[in-house]
Amino acid sequence: MSSFRDIKADIIRRISGEEWTPGSRIPNEIDLARSYGTARATVNRAMAELVDDGIVERRRKAGTFVRDVPLRQVRLSIPIVRSEIEQNGASYRYVLLQSSIGPAPEWLQARLALPSTVEMRKLSCLHLADGLPYQLEDRWINLAATPAARSFAFDKTGPSEWLIRQIPFSEVEISFSAASAGPDEAHSLGCAVGDALFRIERQTYWTGQAVTFVRLWFHRGYRLTSRYGPGTDTQSAARTGRG
Secondary structure, eight states: OOOHHHHHHHHHHHHHTTSSOTTOEEOOHHHHHHHHTSOHHHHHHHHHHHHHTTSEEEETTTEEEEOSSOOOOOOOOOOOHHHHHHHTTOOEEEEEEEEEEEEOOHHHHHHHTOOTTOEEEEEEEEEEETTEEEEEEEEEEETTTOGGGGTOOOSSSOHHHHHHHHOOOSEEEEEEEEEEOOHHHHHHHTOOTTOEEEEEEEEEEETTEEEEEEEEEEOTTOEEEEEOOTTSOOEEEEEOOOO
């Protein structure tokens, strides 16, 4: 009996060999299951991976088709900075710089479509590698979505580590940019005001409700690398260097 990996590999072979050309319709799952001598669920899993890989596409009420142009996707995980630092062979340390509770600022209300009455837990944290500033984290947590964040101390555990144990997410928006260091960023990361830094902004939702918004500033020389290779899952990794 064929495994889903066998079926996936054979479908890729048939597409590469132009048995099924770009734009052509692939036989339905029932017919494929019969031809491979396996359960429909096994075929469904193979097809789901091919959809995720951008090789085929499903069209509502029409079937599954070979993509005219394969869709290349890069998947970025949401890393835990402690793991990122330790995987680079460095010693991790966490410092809570500031904590407060209050209404979301107007710019954040607009960005996350929050009502003006919502309360947020605002945290500023510094993550260090071998005693040197690595990442400055400015985070807002929606207390309507995660009430437990109101009383948690966050003095020993960073917000990301805590949040992944508290609430899942169904939608994420991530932005990458270069930004000039202001006085707070320069002081925390040990750089000059105006230095160009790598910045990530990320907002997460659960079933339509905003959970958190975070702005991450990285030390000078930080580099984010994503890899994609045939037959492997897309991975994300961070490499560091100070310049």
